[in-house]
Amino acid sequence: DTEVTQTPKHLVMGMTNKKSLKCEQHMGHRAMYWYKQKAKKPPELMFVYSYEKLSINESVPSRFSPECPNSSLLNLHLHALQPEDSALYLCASSPGRWYEQYFGPGTRLTVT
Amino acid sequence: GIQVEQSPPDLILQEGANSTLRCNFSDSVNNLQWFHQNPWGQLINLFYIPSGTKQNGRLSATTVATERYSLLYISSSQTTDSGVYFCAGVINNDMRFGAGTRLTVKP
Numbered sequence: 001d002t003e004v005t006q007t008p009k010h011l012v013m014g015m016t017n018k019k020s021l022k023c024e025q026h027m028g029h030r031a032m033y034w035y036k037q038k039a040k041k042p043p044e045l046m047f048v049y050s051y052e053k054l055s056i057n058e059s060v061p062s063r064f065s066p067e068c069p070n071s072s073l074l075n076l077h078l079h080a081l082q083p084e085d086s087a088l089y090l091c092a093s094s095p096g097r098w099y100e101q102y103f104g105p106g107t108r109l110t111v112t
Numbered sequence: 113g114i115q116v117e118q119s120p121p122d123l124i125l126q127e128g129a130n131s132t133l134r135c136n137f138s139d140s141v142n143n144l145q146w147f148h149q150n151p152w153g154q155l156i157n158l159f160y161i162p163s164g165t166k167q168n169g170r171l172s173a174t175t176v177a178t179e180r181y182s183l184l185y186i187s188s189s190q191t192t193d194s195g196v197y198f199c200a201g202v203i204n205n206d207m208r209f210g211a212g213t214r215l216t217v218k219p
Contacts, residue, residue, distance in 0.1 A: 033207070042198055042209035043155070056205070088153050098143045098202045100160035106153045 003027075004104035006091050012110045015081060021107050023074040023091030031097040032074040034066060035090040037106075043090055049074060050097040081111045116141075118199060118210035125217050130187045133213045135199030137180040144175050144201040146184050149212070151195060158184070158197075189217045 004025045013019050023032065031050045035043035048056035049068040057066075063085075065077040074091055088108050092101040115138035125131055135144075146158040159166050159173040161182065166173055170189075175182040182199055194217050200209040 037153075042200075042211055044209075045207045058206070090153075090155065092155075098207070100143070100145060100157065101207075102157060103147075103155040108153070 004091055004093055004102050006089075006104035006107050008107060009105065010108045010110075012112060013078065013081065014112055015083070017081075018077070018079045020078065021076040021089055021091075021109075023076075023093075023104055024072055025093040025102070025104075026072055027093065027095075027102070028071075029093035029095050029102075030071060031094045031099070032068065033092040033094075033101065034074070034076055035092065037088040037090060039087075047076075048097060055097065078109075081109075083111050086110045116199065116201065116203075116208045116210040118197075118213050120213060121211065122214045123216070125189050125215065127189060127191060127217055127219050129189050129217075130185070131189060131215070133184040133186070133197055133199075133215075135182045135184075135210055137201060137203065139180070139203050141177065141180065141201035141203050144177075144182050144199065146173055146182070147198045147200065148193075149196045149198060155198070186215075189215075191217045191219055193217050 007022045034046040037043040046060045047066045052068045067075040088106045090106045091104040094101045117136045119134045147155045161175045163177045170187045172185045196212040198212045
């Protein structure tokens with residue numbers, strides 16, 4: 001199984017809502033990543049987990065809160081987002097940090 | 113700042129044509145990858161190519177790490193090759209993507 005799954009596919013939320021994005025992989029990978037991609041721009045790295053520990057946080061606002069409950073799961077908790085946070089959120093995994101990354105299909109988030 | 117430059121930014125081809133996409137890095141890069149992003153946003157792995165040359169069907173890639181560039185070759189292009197092609201690599205413990213090359217293959 002070389003698949004990374006993400007749920008939900010689409011999410012519309014208000015600025016006062018709390019929601020979570022979920023990412024799952026069953027390839028035995030030990031590194032997982034969150035990226036944010038705005039329209040017509042390249043993906044930008046947000047967070048890196050290596051062996052279930054947060055190793056890199058690219059100065060992301062605290063309204064984004066990552067969580068890695070186990071080696072197969074990665075969550076991104078969202079709270080009090082702004083309309084400019086609307087984007088495609090991509091999850092990826094790799095055998096070890098910075099090795100070949102495999103991406104999920106993404107969650108399209110709209111903040112109203 | 114650290115730059116990842118891709119060229120050309122846009123490319124329009126007739127079906128069956130060949131093309132070369134280029135990725136230049138301003139600093140030493142590790143773990144270079146090429147991706148194809150389809151119209152639905154899915155990033156598809158094409159090559160993991162820190163150095164050397166690899167081929168997969170109609171696609172091939174070459175990375176010359178000492179000269180800080182990588183090339184992606186597409187031969188006999190098909191309409192399904194349309195989309196955005198990104199190169200990405202690890203520079204100073206950060207994964208950086210180029211701005212992408214938007215390829216349109218016309219029938």
